[in-house]
Amino acid sequence: xxxxxxxxxxxxxxxxxxxxxxxxxxxxxxxxxxxxxxxxxxxxxxxxxxxxxxxxxxxxxxxxxxxxxxxxxxxxxxxxxxxxxxxxxxxxxxxxxxxxxxxxxxxxxxxxxx
Amino acid sequence: xxxxxxxxxxxxxxxxxxxxxxxxxxxxxxxxxxxxxxxxxxxxxxxxxxxxxxxxxxxxxxxxxxxxxxxxxxxxxxxxxxxxxxxxxxxxxxxxxxxxxxxxxxxxxxxxxxx
Numbered sequence: 399x400x401x402x403x404x405x406x407x408x409x410x411x412x413x414x415x416x417x418x419x420x421x422x423x424x425x426x427x428x429x430x431x432x433x434x435x436x437x438x439x440x441x442x443x444x445x446x447x448x449x450x451x452x453x454x455x456x457x458x459x460x461x462x463x464x465x466x467x468x469x470x471x472x473x474x475x476x477x478x479x480x481x482x483x484x485x486x487x488x489x490x491x492x493x494x495x496x497x498x499x500x501x502x503x504x505x506x507x508x509x510x511x512x
Numbered sequence: 513x514x515x516x517x518x519x520x521x522x523x524x525x526x527x528x529x530x531x532x533x534x535x536x537x538x539x540x541x542x543x544x545x546x547x548x549x550x551x552x553x554x555x556x557x558x559x560x561x562x563x564x565x566x567x568x569x570x571x572x573x574x575x576x577x578x579x580x581x582x583x584x585x586x587x588x589x590x591x592x593x594x595x596x597x598x599x600x601x602x603x604x605x606x607x608x609x610x611x612x613x614x615x616x617x618x619x620x621x622x623x624x625x626x627x
Contacts, residue, residue: 399571407552432614441516441618442555442602487554499570500616502554 400425402490404503411478412511419506421488422470428490431464431471432500437484445486446473478510515539518603518619525626531590533622535603542607544586545616546570546578549600558601561586593626600624 401424411417421431432447448455448462448471455462459478464471471490475482488503519534537544543562547555547570557570559578567578575597579587586605590597603619 402554404554430614434616441620442616443618444615447614489555499557499560501571502556504552504554 400428400490400501402501402503404488404506406506408507410509413478415478417475417478417508419473419486420470421503423490425492427492430491432489433473434487435484480510480512483508483510516603516605516617516619518622520622523622523624525593527594527626529593531593533588533601535586535619536584537605541605543605545604546588547602549602595626598624598626
């Protein structure tokens with residue numbers, strides 16, 4: 399089955415700096431890659447996703463890049479702010495239906511120091 | 513706004529007890545999921561359901577069962593709780609069809625401690 403590895407497990411940056419979280423996946427058939435953000439004590443929420451037919455997607459200060467050949471994808475956060483502090487999870491699946499289960503990475507705790 | 517409600521935020525049970533975790537969603541979503549969240553392991557799928565009375569095993573179904581008698585409600589059952597089932601349990605739902613695996617809406621979670 400699919401295996402998703404996420405690095406680093408913790409990341410501390412200064413406010414205003416950029417943060418990059420990387421994930422690798424094992425199943426070359428995977429074609430959907432979402433990122434979820436979980437603030438302390440709150441529920442995970444989808445922040446951005448990318449499909450395998452594109453290499454990059456941006457939404458304001460966040461962007462995701464995908465390298466299908468190397469089987470890795472990354473989350474980039476620019477101009478970090480204290481409210482970006484949270485645990486971020488990457489995930490991968492081989493399709494869009496419920497039967498194509500999402501496999502999550504282990505999570506990255508991002509701390510943005512003011 | 514989609515609301516996924518888990519009945520308990522914190523739960524303490526004893527080894528061997530039968531435990532019910534309840535989840536209700538109010539957006540008429542076909543798909544419902546139960547995940548377990550442990551530090552460093554991310555979210556792992558226990559079971560999911562794509563319709564009433566339908567269920568499919570996820571990655572770690574052992575020691576768990578589920579029930580979906582109504583579309584809006586999905587229950588996770590621990591037949592005989594064990595200490596290694598101490599964890600945060602997250603329920604989620606999503607819409608059917610193209611994109612069903614997309615945009616999961618999560619509940620706030622139930623932190624279960626088995627003593």
